[in-house]
Amino acid sequence: MTNYRDSRRKNHLNAFEEQPDLVVGKTNASAGKNEDVEFSIEQADADDLEALExxxxxxxxxGRL
Structure with missing residues (x-):
């Protein structure tokens, strides 16, 4: 096993401190798959109608419980 010091860290005693895996730019990262949208029966496809049922x-x- 090789012991080494990670030179990117300021304090080698905090070797296990959490580091961010990804830096997100200044774009709107919240827009996407978890965005709330209005439901429209006129625009619903077969999968939407099945989910509604x-x-x-x-x-x-x-209600029966």
Whole structure:
């Protein structure tokens, strides 16, 4: 095993301190897959309609408990 000092760290005693894996630029990183959107029945496809039906069924099951 080779012991070495990471020269990027200011204090070698904090060898296990957390470092960021990725630096995100100044773009809007929050926009994307977790963004809330309005549901439109007119624009819904077959998968959306199936999800809507499954949600309705789940609500019915939850109401019976």
């Amino acid at each position: 499954r949600a309705r069924q789940a609500d019915e099951r939850a």
